[in-house]
Amino acid sequence: MRALLVVNPKATTTSGRTRDVLIHALRSDLKLEVAQTEYRGHARDLAREAVEDGAVDLVVALGGDGTVNEVVNGLLAHGPGERLPRLAVVPGGSTNVFARALGLPNDPVEATGVLLDALEHRRERGIGLGKAMTEGLPDRWFTFTAGLGFDAGVVGRVEEQRRAGRKSTHALYVTQALRHFVTQREQRRSGPVSLALAGREPVPGLVLAIVSNTSPWTFLGNRPVYPSPRASFDSDLDVFGITRMTAFGTARTVRQILRSHGPSSDDGTPDGPSGKHVVSYHDVRHFTLVSEEPVPFQVDGDHLGSRSRVSFTGVRRALRVIV
Numbered sequence: 001m002r003a004l005l006v007v008n009p010k011a012t013t014t015s016g017r018t019r020d021v022l023i024h025a026l027r028s029d030l031k032l033e034v035a036q037t038e039y040r041g042h043a044r045d046l047a048r049e050a051v052e053d054g055a056v057d058l059v060v061a062l063g064g065d066g067t068v069n070e071v072v073n074g075l076l077a078h079g080p081g082e083r084l085p086r087l088a089v090v091p092g093g094s095t096n097v098f099a100r101a102l103g104l105p106n107d108p109v110e111a112t113g114v115l116l117d118a119l120e121h122r123r124e125r126g127i128g129l130g131k132a133m134t135e136g137l138p139d140r141w142f143t144f145t146a147g148l149g150f151d152a153g154v155v156g157r158v159e160e161q162r163r164a165g166r167k168s169t170h171a172l173y174v175t176q177a178l179r180h181f182v183t184q185r186e187q188r189r190s191g192p193v194s195l196a197l198a199g200r201e202p203v204p205g206l207v208l209a210i211v212s213n214t215s216p217w218t219f220l221g222n223r224p225v226y227p228s229p230r231a232s233f234d235s236d237l238d239v240f241g242i243t244r245m246t247a248f249g250t251a252r253t254v255r256q257i258l259r260s261h262g263p264s265s266d267d268g269t270p271d272g273p274s275g276k277h278v279v280s281y282h283d284v285r286h287f288t289l290v291s292e293e294p295v296p297f298q299v300d301g302d303h304l305g306s307r308s309r310v311s312f313t314g315v316r317r318a319l320r321v322i323v
Contacts (some may be wrong), residue, residue, distance in 0.1 A: 001119065002056045003030040004085075006043045006071055008063030012168055014108050022062065022090060022112050025071065029116055030058070043067050047074025050085060058086045058322065060115070062108070064093015065144070069300040072319065074139050080318045086124060088115050094168045096142040098300075101183050101214040101233070102127075102323050107295040118322050126317035127233035130213040132299055134310040141318070142299045143271030148289045148310055149193050150245065154180050154297035156303040170220050181245070191243055192292040195201055195279065202290075203279055206241040209289050211312055213237060220258070229272050230282045236314030239287065240272070240280035249277055257289035285314045 003174070005026060007019060026032050027049075033056070037043050043061065050056045061071040068089055075084055090108050091099040096290035097272035104111045118124070125282075130142045147155070157176040162168055191207035210217060212231035215238075216224035242253065256273040272280055281287075 001056040001058055002037060003031050003032050003060055004046065004050050004056045004069065005032055005034045005060045005062060006046050007034060007036045008067040008092065009036050009068070009084045011063040012094040014062070014092040018108060019062065022108060025112050028059065029119055036108050037063075037067065037070075041070060044074040044077075045072035047071045048077040049074075049075065051075055054083075056085050058088060060088040060090060062090045062092050063095065064091070065095065065097055066093070066302055068098050069141070069302060072143055075319065076129075076141050080315065083290070084319065085107050086093075086320045086322050087100065090115065094170070095219055095301075097145070097216070097218050098214075100219065101144060101216070102321065104323070105219050106226070115322060120253060120263075124322050125233075126319050127319055128213065128235065128314060128316040129318040130211060130237050131315055132310055133313070134307050136307075137304060140299050140304070142211075142213060144212070144214050144313065146211040146297075146299045147204060148209045148291065148297050148307065149191065149295050150180065150184065150242075151210055152208075152298035152303060153184065154300055155298040159303045176179065181250070192295060193241075194290045195239060195241060195281075196286065196288040196290060197281070198286060203241070205243040206289075207243065207245050209239060209241045211237055211239055213314070217257075223258060225257050226259075227273060228280065228282070234244075234316075235283040235286075236285040236316065237283075237312055239279070239281045241285060242277050243279065244262060244277040249275060253278060283314075287312055 029300045035046050047059050059066045089099045090111050092108055096106055132140045132146050154177045193206035193209055195203040210227050213226040214233050215229050217227050218225045226241040227240035242261035253273050288311045291308045294308050297304045297307040
């Protein structure tokens with residue numbers, strides 16, 4: 001099998017020596033070309049060129065969720081199709097939500113072993129993805145989440161810290177979330193975002209809106225976080241929102257999304273967060289988030305500036321993934 005390995009040399013958890021070991025292992029089973037990313041968006045460009053050249057059967061992303069997102073957007077630059085190369089992922093970031101949601105080990109060496117076994121036994125699956133459309137930006141595919149409002153503001157704060165030289169850690173995210181909570185007092189009381197769903201009354205006053213393509217939404221260390229526990233690669237998109245973020249109410253919601261979500265209803269559906277200020281929808285194909293003022297917007301943990309209107313679509317079986 002002809003394969004392109006897209007390597008982010010700045011990936012948080014893989015050293016040069018580890019990458020060399022992984023490349024050697026993959027070359028034992030694949031006709032492998034290796035390309036290292038050199039700038040933001042380079043992984044997208046490499047994957048798009050691979051599709052247009054028709055030279056590879058498989059694109060492997062070695063890096064974090066940002067690298068995976070770029071590769072996915074390159075593969076789907078001209079839309080889904082049966083002739084697209086397959087996607088495989090070797091986790092190399094600090095969180096690796098997409099890889100872990102697929103059931104891969106968080107260790108890159110162990111994940112490479114799983115990948116080689118999957119190739120040997122021809123294991124793959126089709127997965128659904130989300131697509132975000134907003135004025136001023138190209139359409140953006142996402143693998144596990146997008147957000148408008150408070151959570152995207154936290155992502156923006158973390159990116160500022162990383163540009164200043166801070167290492168991306170779970171502690172950094174928690175610290176910035178707490179600081180954002182303290183400084184955004186007015187916005188927490190009356191949110192500017194409305195959710196527009198076809199055939200339904202708009203839901204106004206959202207402080208944050210989290211769009212999920214799978215579950216969990218993220219991890220704090222080894223602990224999964226579940227704002228939309230029924231979200232799945234096999235369904236369309238889920239939406240979770242909060243209309244007011246008081247200290248007590250937010251603490252209650254945080255406890256809910258961090259608790260274990262075992263089956264609870266007659267059909268085995270897991271519980272999700274609930275409360276007076278909680279809004280949630282499951283398996284929605286099309287919807288739009290509209291804000292009274294520009295608010296932060298993020299896709300797969302990548303801050304994309306502030307936006308006033310973003311439309312979302314769930315696309316089933318958009319890619320084939322080796323697992």
